[in-house]
Amino acid sequence: MAEDTPPVGLVRLAAADIGDKGVITQVRAEDAGDLERRLLEFGFVEGACLEVLHEGALARDPLAVRVDDMRVALRRRDAAGIWFRKDPA
DSSP, X not given: OOTXXXXXXXXXXXXXXXXXXXXXXXXXXXXXXXXXXHHHHTTOOTTOEEEEEEEOSSXXXXXXXXXXXXXXXXXXXXXXTEEEEEOOO
């Protein structure tokens, strides 16, 4: 599968819009070291529910996201490695 081709039915968190909701299916940070570990520590794990709450005014960065019962802010570039299945509207 090509890097920019999303798996069928999945969306990158970095491409999500305010109000999008779903379940995390995969967490893979490009540097695969500290960033991936920190994302996992913040609760970005497979099966966690998420909702995009807010985005910054400049370049839509950072994102404010609810992950299960926590609210987390992260840069879109850090969110690029998080894939989720959107809830049907």
